[in-house]
Amino acid sequence: MATRIDGKALAAKVKEEVAVEAEQLSRRPGLAVILVGNDPASRVYVNGKERDCAECGFRSFEHALPEDTAQETLLGLIEELNRDPQVDGILCQLPLPAHLDEDAVLNAIAPDKDVDCFHPYNVGRLMIGDPVFLPCTPAGVMEMLREYGISVRGKRCVVLGRSNIVGKPMAMLLLQQDGTVTVCHSRTPDLAAITRQADILVSAVGRVGLITADMVKEGAVVIDVAMNRNEAGKLCGDVDYEAVEPRAACITPVPGGVGPMTRAMLMRNILAAARRHQAEI
Numbered sequence: 059m060a061t062r063i064d065g066k067a068l069a070a071k072v073k074e075e076v077a078v079e080a081e082q083l084s085r086r087p088g089l090a091v092i093l094v095g096n097d098p099a100s101r102v103y104v105n106g107k108e109r110d111c112a113e114c115g116f117r118s119f120e121h122a123l124p125e126d127t128a129q130e131t132l133l134g135l136i137e138e139l140n141r142d143p144q145v146d147g148i149l150c151q152l153p154l155p156a157h158l159d160e161d162a163v164l165n166a167i168a169p170d171k172d173v174d175c176f177h178p179y180n181v182g183r184l185m186i187g188d189p190v191f192l193p194c195t196p197a198g199v200m201e202m203l204r205e206y207g208i209s210v211r212g213k214r215c216v217v218l219g220r221s222n223i224v225g226k227p228m229a230m231l232l233l234q235q236d237g238t239v240t241v242c243h244s245r246t247p248d249l250a251a252i253t254r255q256a257d258i259l260v261s262a263v264g265r266v267g268l269i270t271a272d273m274v275k276e277g278a279v280v281i282d283v284a285m286n287r288n289e290a291g292k293l294c295g296d297v298d299y300e301a302v303e304p305r306a307a308c309i310t311p312v313p314g315g316v317g318p319m320t321r322a323m324l325m326r327n328i329l330a331a332a333r334r335h336q337a338e339i
C-alpha cells in the first residue's frame with residue numbers, strides 16, 4: 059500500500075509557520091488579488107487565498123473587475139498596486155477573459171511583488187538557480203517530496219505537461235535537485251514507455267484517467283498536479299488513483315494533494331516579499 063502524501067495537512071503546517079514568522083514583522087504583509095470576470099472556479103480559489111491570508115495574519119485587498127474590463131484599465135490598476143506600499147504581493151487570478159493579453163498583464167506586475175513567480179524576470183532568475191520567488195505549484199511539490207523524505211538526486215523524473223506555470227518550472231526545480239528529468243507533452247510518442255521509467259512521475263496535463271497502472275513503475279512516487287472534473291462532476295486529477303495506488307510507493311490525492319500546497323507556497327512568497335520590502339525601508 060502506498061503512502062498517501064497529505065497536502066492538506068502539510069499546507070496547514072506551512073501556513074502555521076508562516077503565521078509565526080509574520081508576527082515578527084513590523085507591518086502586516088499585504089496581498090492584492092485581482093479577479094476579472096465571473097468564472098466560478100476562480101472565485102473559489104480567490105476566496106481560498108483570502109482565507110489563507112487571514113490565517114497567516116496578512117491583509118488581502120480584493121479587486122474584482124467585470125468580465126468586459128479593458129486591458130488599459132487592468133494595466134492601470136496594476137500600476138497603482140505596484141506603487142502601493144501596503145501591497146507586498148500582486149496576484150492576477152488566471153485564466154483571464156479571452157480579450158485580455160495575459161502576457162502583457164503578467165509582465166506589468168513589478169517583479170518584487172510577483173508572488174506567483176510568473177514575470178519573465180523571475181522566471182529567468184529561477185532558470186539560473188538564483189530565484190527571487192519559487193513558483194507556487196512546483197514549489198509545493200518539492201516541499202511534499204522533502205517532507206516525506208523523498209530525495210530527487212539521481213532519480214529518473216518524468217514531468218507530463220510543458221506549461222509555463224507548472225511543467226517547465228517543475229522540471230527546472232527537479233533538475234536543480236540533481237534529478238534526471240524528461241518532459242513529455244502532447245506530441246510525445248509512446249508516453250507509457252517513458253512514464254514506466256520514472257522513479258518520480260509528475261502529471262500536469264488535465265486529462266481524467268490519463269495515468270493508468272500499466273504506465274507506472276512499481277515503487278514510483280506519483281504526483282498528480284491536475285484538477286479535472288470527471289463525468290459525474292467529481293474533482294479528480296490525471297491519475298487513476300485506485301488503480302495506480304497499489305503500484306506506487308507514494309502518491310498524492312486530488313483533492314487534498316498539490317492544490318492546498320500551491321496556496322501554502324503563495325503565503326511563503328508573500329512573507330518573503332514583505333520581508334524584502336521591510337528591509338528596504
Ligand SMILES: Nc1nc2c(c(=O)[nH]1)N[C@@H](CN(C=O)c1ccc(C(=O)N[C@@H](CCC(=O)O)C(=O)O)cc1)CN2
Pocket residue numbers: 102103149150151152153174194195285293312313314315316317318319320321
Ligand atoms: N494567478 C494564478 N492563477 C491560477 C493559479 C495560480 O497558481 N496563480 N493556479 C490555478 C488555480 N489555483 C490557484 O490559483 C488553485 C487551484 C486549486 C487549489 C486547491 O486547493 N484545490 C483543492 C480543491 C479545491 C476545490 O474543491 O475546488 C485541492 O486540490 O484539494 C489551489 C489553487 C489556476 N489559476
